[in-house]
Amino acid sequence: xxxxxxxxxxxxxxxxxxxxxxLFSRHLDAQLAEDVVSDAIERWLSxxxxxxxxxxxxxxxxxxxxxxxxxxxxxxxxxxxxxxxVGVYSLDAPWSTRGA
Numbered sequence: 001x002x003x004x005x006x007x008x009x010x011x012x013x014x015x016x017x018x019x020x021x022x023l024f025s026r027h028l029d030a031q032l033a034e035d036v037v038s039d040a041i042e043r044w045l046s047x048x049x050x051x052x053x054x055x056x057x058x059x060x061x062x063x064x065x066x067x068x069x070x071x072x073x074x075x076x077x078x079x080x081x082x083x084x085x086v087g088v089y090s091l092d093a094p095w096s097t098r099g100a
Contacts, residue, residue: 015062022065
């Protein structure tokens with residue numbers, strides 16, 4: 001974790017609260033907050049970004065957390081689009097043909 005470890009550890013509780021608020025405001029399960037923050041930290045570490053101040057780290061982490069929450073919002077829409085493309089039929093009429 002290099003020198004950013006203590007900064008990230010100190011930011012974790014704040015980021016989890018921030019992510020919960022973001023998820024809750026979008027009517028998603030707030031339990032995903034820890035997963036979102038964990039993903040943001042993983043991205044930080046894999047990018048090997050080095051900032052000079054805690055303020056810059058906080059800004060990057062909040063931006064990344066916001067984007068990851070947006071990904072969670074889009075996730076169900078993407079899966080519905082895929083299901084429409086592969087031709088999912090109604091369970092009420094499983095043998096009906098589409099467009100007929």
